[in-house]
Amino acid sequence: GAGVSQTPSNKVTEKGKYVELRCDPISGHTALYWYRQSLGQGPEFLIYFQGTGAADDSGLPNDRFFAVRPEGSVSTLKIQRTERGDSAVYLCASSPKRRHQPQHFGDGTRLSIL
């Protein structure tokens, strides 16, 4: 079946611009996660949704970052006033609500801030 889909696969923009990254989870998965992976590092947690609400946003680095999931399916990660340090691969994952179920990852969006 279809996996987690992330668009765009690559995004290049200038410092100071606004960007939106989209994640379409596996159908029926109620949990959705965003992570950020810098070069040579493991993914770092940003935010977790259970349904439409953000259950844990403790990983968002500052108030330039926020994410929404208005209908409990597709999610959008939004970054305002981008900085060069925001350059990374942004990963989305989804999982069923049941405990101990593994997260399934998308291929990520590679964001480059010039």
Added chain:
Amino acid sequence: GDSVTQMEGPVTLSEEAFLTINCTYTATGYPSLFWYVQYPGEGLQLLLKATKADDKGSNKGFEATYRKETTSFHLEKGSVQVSDSAVYFCALSDLSQGAQKLVFGQGTRLTINP
């Protein structure tokens, strides 16, 4: 907070060699442990998992045993193949603390030469 420490890479082996990638963790609760793999040009995939002490996760010839006394989850394979070349990530999820997020190690790049 919770953390994962992996054996630093890169690791280069010959085909049919024995593989060990070390992973240790710190957690305030009782975490589930995972190994994820990222093949060249592909997204993160779950390789194996263990949810309680002394559990052994296994898949594709890889094994890892949850050792609570040494807070470790080392990845092993008896005879590696060229197709095992990838980046391997150890991770934990501490559901006992109510946290659904994954905490990753920094990753270990494995190259297998024919």
